[in-house]
Amino acid sequence: MALRAQQFAQAEQIATGILKSNRTDRHAALLFAHALMGQNRGGEAIAPLERVARRGDDAEVETLLGALLCGAGRVTDGIAQLRRTAARRPPYFPSFQELAGQLAKAGQYYEAIGAIEAGLALAPDSVDLKLDLGRMLHNVNQIARALSVLQSAHDAAPGRPDVLTQLGRVLIVHGDYAAAADAFRRVLALYPDDRSIRAHLATSLFEQGERDAAEAALRAVIRGQPQLLGRAVVVMASGSHGRFFFSQTDAAKFLGGQSG
Structure with missing residues (x-):
């Protein structure tokens, strides 16, 4: 509740108390990490997450650990961690998204696209992965592919404002201004x-x-x-x-x- 209310210091205090009695409590470690991230101190959560990650396969913990390693400037370590997590089966799809995002931040755009495509090969109907792929294709100016992917995402989830927004942005570049305006109006109907x-x-x-x-x-x-x-x-x-x-x-x- 403290975390949802963005009372990050209180959430940190609660998580710290739990970790003092059990240093490998995964829920407390995740809470601690998110509380510190809310205070721009995410790097301090790396050690507790590493302790939990060493206990066994926990894709959620590993994905957050990879993100925090990248955020702390340890990009090579973070991306390596995310690659390992994305290779686990059954797949944990947020790890593909985080890996792609970190690769894109590192300027490795086509590797980022490849990471999302690898996720889509395992979950071809995932609207979230299609949306991420559409964004990345837009960023590298592959407009025709981006439009095709985003239209597929829109067909599957016609009311999603994030899909409509990205579709509208790509439609502008594609030159279909009327369709873009329609997409943006539909988003504004939800968020005026x-x-x-x-x-x-x-x-x-x-x-x-x-x-x-x-x-x-x-x-x-x-x-x-x-x-x-x-x-x-x-x-x-x-x-x-x-x-x-x-x-x-x-x-x-x-x-x-x-x-x-």
């Missing part, structure tokens, strides 16, 4: 206050030539959040049917915001 999604919608609308609707979307982005003016100005200036202002003050006046 999501300003990032509204900015993506504005991009789609500008590219369709719907300048008034796009500018209205950008005004909603910065309403009450003047620090987002820069994002709005970039969206407005980069659109093929957008506007460019030489002065941030003029852009702020046009959008009804405040100059920085």
Whole structure:
């Protein structure tokens, strides 16, 4: 309950008390790790997790350990740990996702794609793995493949906002602006206050030539959040049917915001 309430210091205290009486209690070690991560001290949880991991196969513990090793700058050790965990059977699919994420952070994008594809070979219907693969393919500009994978994920889970968001972003690059705008509108129906999604919608609308609707979307982005003016100005200036202002003050006046 303390962890869910983001009372990380209290969660750490509880976990520490349990670990004092049983240094290899897996639940306490996991709680301790998450509590420290909430305080940006995840590296301090490596030793307790290593003690638990040495007791036997525990994919959840091993995956978190690999992530913390990478976060502590021990990237080679962390990736090696994640590779071992991803090789275990039965598979623990979060280990494939964590491995891919860490490989991508290390600049090994195609190895990251390979890690997700290995997971999908074992679970071809996994929407989460398809979403991750779509993101990574987008990052390496393999737009046609990304679109195919994400459309498959959307067909399997048509209401998932994370899938719709990533699909919309890829549709923009693909040039299908109407479909992208539809995807973003569906996300906004669930999360009307999501300003990032509204900015993506504005991009789609500008590219369709719907300048008034796009500018209205950008005004909603910065309403009450003047620090987002820069994002709005970039969206407005980069659109093929957008506007460019030489002065941030003029852009702020046009959008009804405040100059920085």
